[in-house]
Amino acid sequence: MNPQQQFEKLSLAPNLDINTRINRLKSLKKVINENTENLIVALNKDFGRRSANETILAEIFTCNEEINHTLKHLKSWTRPRTKMAGLKFLFSKNEIIPQPLGVVGIISPWNYPFNLAIAPLIAAIAAGNRVMIKPSEMTPNTSQLIADMLSTVFNENEVLVSVGDLKVAQEFSRLPFKHLLFTGSTAVGKIIMENASCHLTPVTLELGGKSPVVIEEDYDIGKAAKSIVGGKFFNAGQTCIAPDYILVSSSKVEQLTNAIIEEFNRCYPDITNNSEYTAIINQNHFNRLNSLVADSESSGQCIYPQGKPEPNNDGVFPPVLVVNPQPNSKVMHQEIFGPILPIISVKSVEESIDFINSRDNPLTLYIFSDNKRFKDKVLRETLSGSVAINETLFQFVQQGIPFGGVGQSGMGSYHGLNGFNSFSHLKTVYHQSRINFNHLIRAPFTPLKQKIIKFLRFL
Numbered sequence: 001m002n003p004q005q006q007f008e009k010l011s012l013a014p015n016l017d018i019n020t021r022i023n024r025l026k027s028l029k030k031v032i033n034e035n036t037e038n039l040i041v042a043l044n045k046d047f048g049r050r051s052a053n054e055t056i057l058a059e060i061f062t063c064n065e066e067i068n069h070t071l072k073h074l075k076s077w078t079r080p081r082t083k084m085a086g087l088k089f090l091f092s093k094n095e096i097i098p099q100p101l102g103v104v105g106i107i108s109p110w111n112y113p114f115n116l117a118i119a120p121l122i123a124a125i126a127a128g129n130r131v132m133i134k135p136s137e138m139t140p141n142t143s144q145l146i147a148d149m150l151s152t153v154f155n156e157n158e159v160l161v162s163v164g165d166l167k168v169a170q171e172f173s174r175l176p177f178k179h180l181l182f183t184g185s186t187a188v189g190k191i192i193m194e195n196a197s198c199h200l201t202p203v204t205l206e207l208g209g210k211s212p213v214v215i216e217e218d219y220d221i222g223k224a225a226k227s228i229v230g231g232k233f234f235n236a237g238q239t240c241i242a243p244d245y246i247l248v249s250s251s252k253v254e255q256l257t258n259a260i261i262e263e264f265n266r267c268y269p270d271i272t273n274n275s276e277y278t279a280i281i282n283q284n285h286f287n288r289l290n291s292l293v294a295d296s297e298s299s300g301q302c303i304y305p306q307g308k309p310e311p312n313n314d315g316v317f318p319p320v321l322v323v324n325p326q327p328n329s330k331v332m333h334q335e336i337f338g339p340i341l342p343i344i345s346v347k348s349v350e351e352s353i354d355f356i357n358s359r360d361n362p363l364t365l366y367i368f369s370d371n372k373r374f375k376d377k378v379l380r381e382t383l384s385g386s387v388a389i390n391e392t393l394f395q396f397v398q399q400g401i402p403f404g405g406v407g408q409s410g411m412g413s414y415h416g417l418n419g420f421n422s423f424s425h426l427k428t429v430y431h432q433s434r435i436n437f438n439h440l441i442r443a444p445f446t447p448l449k450q451k452i453i454k455f456l457r458f459l
């Protein structure tokens with residue numbers, strides 16, 4: 001079936017009732033856990049080398065957490081939310097009733113191909129929709145496994161997966177979905193929004209960008225380095241919320257550089273034979289990273305803790321630190337999405353804030369500081385999708401808080417109740433009471449009614 005035929009098939013089916021949603025989410029969790037080994041193998045094939053531990057943490061644990069949280073709260077999310085009307089509308093009542101939208105779409109990228117297809121699916125199913133998923137063509141093994149796994153959990157008129165190339169993706173993005181959640185690059189996000197506009201399909205766009213790290217001068221550099229290495233080199237930097245570049249006081253640049261090298265070598269001794277150091281997804285991305293390094297050679301000081309990147313067959317790209325690249329260099333303009341880490345010296349927190357604010361709004365921002373005034377200033381004077389303080393990546397796995405970007409890093413959000421709301425129509429219902437004073441402000445406007453209306457202004 002092509003995407004159009006899949007869409008027509010799903011369109012004819014009813015929305016999912018609450019018990020079906022709960023049963024399907026429980027079965028989904030079971031199937032995910034039964035397929036742990038298959039997922040590890042598929043992702044390893046797709047990446048050439050994908051750390052099994054990273055797969056368990058980032059793809060499986062995160063989805064299980066999302067299902068657990070959803071199952072715990074689903075009944076309360078689906079209940080009508082009552083809001084008393086204000087004093088002026090005495091005795092009447094308002095309700096918000098969440099309703100399924102119908103057939104919704106999910107387009108996902110290659111970097112966490114399982115999580116970024118399944119986490120939105122959990123929200124869409126929780127909200128009672130029928131769902132179509134277009135996983136990335138760059139991870140064919142994982143995409144096929146997703147299709148196979150979901151076909152054992154969902155009926156053919158509940159969830160369908162459109163496995164295929166760019167042509168399939170283009171056709172998919174033009175379908176008249178009731179909502180479309182896209183995770184991917186900012187450039188493709190613009191195309192998705194344009195395609196969705198012909199049907200007025202609302203979109204949630206989970207996009208990319210450059211996520212900065214700001215380190216306060218007095219913060220423990222060793223602690224910051226540990227967390228930065230953990231967040232930057234997980235999945236070899238192929239993470240939307242990976243630290244993209246660091247802003248740090250000039251007096252701390254050398255200490256930080258040495259601490260990052262030491263921590264990297266402790267975590268990943270000899271990357272060539274280290275199954276925990278993930279490879280770059282394909283040759284195009286390997287070449288793109290190589291060209292960033294080549295450009296950086298002439299714009300800053302490149303440091304190679306485990307040797308220079310060499311053309312190789314296994315896609316393993318070594319870490320590269322770039323100290324003080326030119327602000328207009330390639331590495332400071334593109335989202336890096338790999339194990340290259342620029343470190344930029346600044347004189348003050350104001351300079352860091354100006355640097356961040358002169359660029360697109362980041363998806364996430366990292367602050368390393370124990371100083372309340374420093375943290376408050378950066379929080380207040382910058383705008384990013386999210387912020388994590390004294391840690392990297394863990395904001396993504398927090399339950400019950402929205403995840404999403406702002407400006408060029410995205411629009412809308414999901415995870416927990418926010419995901420449920422994004423895939424629901426929040427229908428408002430106004431209930432008039434038997435005791436009703438509204439005739440006092442309706443025509444004909446007698447002198448008494450005019451007095452009441454004038455008085456209302458002061459309430």
Ligand code: NAD
Pocket residue numbers: 107108109110111112116134135136137165166169170173183184185186188189191192205206207208209239240241335337363405410
């Ligand atoms: P991408 O934008 O190239 O592709 C994403 C998806 O869009 C794929 O499924 C692809 O098939 C589809 N697609 C590509 N071109 C299309 C077109 N013209 N019409 C319709 N569909 C099209 O992104 P990618 O390279 O797979 O992923 C990397 C990007 O995703 C990075 O920018 C990263 O920051 C971002 N990302 C964001 C998040 C987040 O949560 N905000 C998470 C992961 C990745």
